[in-house]
Amino acid sequence: MELSRANFFPRLWANENLSMQRLGASASRFAAFLWENIGDGAPDDRGAWTLANWAKHISQPQCQFYALFLDGEPIGCVELQLQPRLMDASKGPVRLTALGIFEEYTGESIGPLVLTRAVEKAFASGATKVVLESGDQLPEPFSTICRHQGFVPAG
Numbered sequence: 001m002e003l004s005r006a007n008f009f010p011r012l013w014a015n016e017n018l019s020m021q022r023l024g025a026s027a028s029r030f031a032a033f034l035w036e037n038i039g040d041g042a043p044d045d046r047g048a049w050t051l052a053n054w055a056k057h058i059s060q061p062q063c064q065f066y067a068l069f070l071d072g073e074p075i076g077c078v079e080l081q082l083q084p085r086l087m088d089a090s091k092g093p094v095r096l097t098a099l100g101i102f103e104e105y106t107g108e109s110i111g112p113l114v115l116t117r118a119v120e121k122a123f124a125s126g127a128t129k130v131v132l133e134s135g136d137q138l139p140e141p142f143s144t145i146c147r148h149q150g151f152v153p154a155g
Contacts, residue, residue: 001131001146002130002131002132003149003150003151004129005128010149011113018070020118022064022066023065024059025055025056025059029051032051034076038102044097064080064121065077065079065080066118070110074102076099076100076114078117079096080094080118080121081097082127093128096119096130099118101114112148115145119149131154
């Protein structure tokens with residue numbers, strides 16, 4: 001699924017207690033912990049990664065790995081991968097490669113707000129569109145949340 005800026009319908013209800021913090025190489029242990037604990041939503045298995053793998057991955061300029069916090073407590077993570085075009089590095093699509101919330105927070109209507117914030121970060125980076133890594137294989141209710149915010153089948 002993909003989303004263009006013109007079709008984006010963000011969820012506007014505010015939860016000032018939700019924040020996103022971009023992690024760098026020095027937070028590789030925390031990034032690995034978050035990734036391992038977001039459940040089956042992650043598109044690829046990184047279970048065998050070392051802390052060095054994590055540090056290298058999240059320090060790459062095209063990787064934006066965010067920790068999610070609610071009331072100061074970690075609740076999950078979001079990973080965006082910038083896909084720069086050869087001639088114009090700031091204008092390519094951004095892949096939303098992971099969005100995961102710890103199970104104990106999934107019933108609190110946080111998902112739509114996290115998706116909104118992730119998409120806003122992607123467009124703020126200069127993205128022309130946001131592409132979901134999992135495509136049309138998204139689990140419910142996440143696929144419904146995506147459609148309500150303007151995502152359509154890629155094509």
